[in-house]
Amino acid sequence: MMMDRTNNVLIRIKDLTHTYNPGEANQREGLRGVTADIYSGEFLAVIGANGSGKSTLARHLNALLLPGSGSVTVDGLDTSRDEHLWDIRRRVGMVFQNPDNQLVAALVEEDVVFGPENLGLDPAEIRRRVDRALAWMGLEELRHRAPHLLSGGQKQRLAVAGVLVMQPDCLVLDEPTAMLDPSGRKELMATIKRLCREEGVTVVLITHFMEEAVAADRIWIMHQGAIALEGTPREIFQQGSRLAAYNLELPGPAELAERLKRSGLELPPGILTVEELVQGLCP
Amino acid sequence: MSIIEVHELTFVYGRKTPFEVTSLQDVSMEVLEGEFLAVAGPTGSGKSTLAQHFNGLLRPTFGSVTVLGINTRDKRSAAGLWEKVGLVFQYPEVQLFGETVYEDIAFGPVNTGAGKEQVDRRVRQAMELVELDYHRFRDLSPLALSAGERRRAAIAGVLAIQPRILVLDEPTAGLDPAGRKRLLGQIKNLQRAFDCTIILVTHNMDDAARWADRIVLLDQGRLYRQGATREIFNKPEELLTIGLDLPFPSTLVHLLRGAGWSIEKTALTIDEAEALVLKARDAGFPSCSANPGHS
Numbered sequence: 001m002m003m004d005r006t007n008n009v010l011i012r013i014k015d016l017t018h019t020y021n022p023g024e025a026n027q028r029e030g031l032r033g034v035t036a037d038i039y040s041g042e043f044l045a046v047i048g049a050n051g052s053g054k055s056t057l058a059r060h061l062n063a064l065l066l067p068g069s070g071s072v073t074v075d076g077l078d079t080s081r082d083e084h085l086w087d088i089r090r091r092v093g094m095v096f097q098n099p100d101n102q103l104v105a106a107l108v109e110e111d112v113v114f115g116p117e118n119l120g121l122d123p124a125e126i127r128r129r130v131d132r133a134l135a136w137m138g139l140e141e142l143r144h145r146a147p148h149l150l151s152g153g154q155k156q157r158l159a160v161a162g163v164l165v166m167q168p169d170c171l172v173l174d175e176p177t178a179m180l181d182p183s184g185r186k187e188l189m190a191t192i193k194r195l196c197r198e199e200g201v202t203v204v205l206i207t208h209f210m211e212e213a214v215a216a217d218r219i220w221i222m223h224q225g226a227i228a229l230e231g232t233p234r235e236i237f238q239q240g241s242r243l244a245a246y247n248l249e250l251p252g253p254a255e256l257a258e259r260l261k262r263s264g265l266e267l268p269p270g271i272l273t274v275e276e277l278v279q280g281l282c283p
Numbered sequence: 284m285s286i287i288e289v290h291e292l293t294f295v296y297g298r299k300t301p302f303e304v305t306s307l308q309d310v311s312m313e314v315l316e317g318e319f320l321a322v323a324g325p326t327g328s329g330k331s332t333l334a335q336h337f338n339g340l341l342r343p344t345f346g347s348v349t350v351l352g353i354n355t356r357d358k359r360s361a362a363g364l365w366e367k368v369g370l371v372f373q374y375p376e377v378q379l380f381g382e383t384v385y386e387d388i389a390f391g392p393v394n395t396g397a398g399k400e401q402v403d404r405r406v407r408q409a410m411e412l413v414e415l416d417y418h419r420f421r422d423l424s425p426l427a428l429s430a431g432e433r434r435r436a437a438i439a440g441v442l443a444i445q446p447r448i449l450v451l452d453e454p455t456a457g458l459d460p461a462g463r464k465r466l467l468g469q470i471k472n473l474q475r476a477f478d479c480t481i482i483l484v485t486h487n488m489d490d491a492a493r494w495a496d497r498i499v500l501l502d503q504g505r506l507y508r509q510g511a512t513r514e515i516f517n518k519p520e521e522l523l524t525i526g527l528d529l530p531f532p533s534t535l536v537h538l539l540r541g542a543g544w545s546i547e548k549t550a551l552t553i554d555e556a557e558a559l560v561l562k563a564r565d566a567g568f569p570s571c572s573a574n575p576g577h578s
Contacts, residue, residue: 252531
């Protein structure tokens with residue numbers, strides 16, 4: 001999908017640096033000068049080795065961390081200005097790896113109500129939003145259950161519902177599927193994609209699973225605190241062996257297609273999924 | 284020869300309370316000496332509960348678990364199992380507590396009553412096994428390490444006990460692809476070099492396919508299948524029904540079979556898949572011969 005996105009920037013990151021423990025013996029550079037834009041309505045995947053700065057960058061997107069130097073603006077609001085804090089946090093919602101750390105209430109429904117109640121919304125509006133968020137995440141039937149008795153996948157869906165109910169412009173997910181089994185992973189990924197396509201929610205997905213990154217519109221590869229590569233999944237995964245320099249690997253089908261081509265097989269360019277590979281082998 | 288025997292194991296959490304949940308029901312399985320076994324199943328299938336029976340941390344509600352000839356119900360003998368069965372929990376790095384990496388890894392051997400020199404030797408060896416440089420890391424605080432390094436330090440702490448059986452619960456969750464491959468490669472080496480029996484609890488089917496000799500599948504607290512890795516992945520429908528995935532190479536074989544290729548044994552690794560496709564090409568792509576695209 002090609003469109004002119006230049007007028008469509010939701011989050012602008014400019015010369016952003018972040019230093020952990022500045023001035024101390026264990027000082028460490030988290031980000032070294034990141035400049036990039038996140039477009040409204042896109043599905044962006046951020047991949048990179050452990051310690052490459054992915055999570056640090058994510059935490060700058062809703063002012064959980066503040067720039068050492070440079071700036072981050074969300075819809076024109078500067079994250080370093082105190083008066084914008086709550087507005088930014090409402091617009092950019094975060095979901096982390098371990099859902100147990102972000103569930104707060106004794107019942108599923110109460111957990112989702114928590115955010116909008118604190119916004120001081122009218123009860124009818126709260127009800128409408130909560131119903132909608134529960135429906136989106138497929139949790140209606142579990143609304144009177146206790147969160148700690150849910151499965152891992154259900155808990156993670158509840159964590160997303162708790163963010164969604166705030167009607168954010170952007171959803172930032174930091175390895176949301178790391179603790180989920182394959183069907184939980186697939187389910188959550190499908191829902192996130194649908195939220196992006198049908199509701200226009202901007203999605204920033206941080207992940208170690210290359211198959212998840214393949215589903216995005218655009219990918220950033222982080223390396224040593226900077227964005228090393230940017231492009232569509234096809235552009236990125238055509239880099240082949242260059243990815244190894246970033247501690248990444250090709251998705252299985254892309255890797256095999258590459259090897260088969262080296263052995264002289266004719267296959268179409270840009271194979272990323274197993275279905276595309278089978279089609280290439282049996283056209 | 285079996286090193287662990289699980290016989291009709293049933294385990295109930297919170298028995299005789301309103302929160303009673305049966306987590307394992309009537310599970311019988313075995314672990315063979317020196318093998319690399321994967322225990323797989325969807326979330327909530329009882330994998331972690333089963334794993335905690337292997338060193339006597341949990342004891343059967345009904346049935347029995349025998350580890351290295353010791354019935355885990357026998358509290359006195361089972362107490363010594365911690366030295367023989369190393370258990371690495373999910374996110375083990377949250378249990379790092381030492382001021383330095385050395386202190387943390389030395390904790391286990393110190394408690395086995397080993398002398399100073401022996402402790403030192405074991406720490407060095409454990410660090411070598413997980414490829415953490417002894418001189419570079421020994422005096423660092425565990426908090427100064429990267430996620431992958433911290434995970435490996437935590438695992439080294441268990442290896443330093445020199446267990447005969449190593450149980451790892453989702454050891455690669457949250458690691459990048461290179462870190463994942465590296466860690467599992469190191470674990471495979473333990474099996475090869477020290478005849479250590481490895482039990483890997485995972486829902487990552489790619490990892491299971493690539494590294495395990497055998498697989499035990501659980502579903503909803505019951506034993507679903509057990510068998511050689513290739514046999515398990517040769518029957519895709521059985522896995523898909525319980526919400527598990529096939530590893531990519533087996534998925535490819537599954538789809539190619541659907542497209543009319545006749546393939547006898549499924550592939551478990553990309554190398555095997557590559558060999559299989561090249562063999563088909565050399566045979567002139569028999570099933571795709573109607574298509575001129577591959578002439």
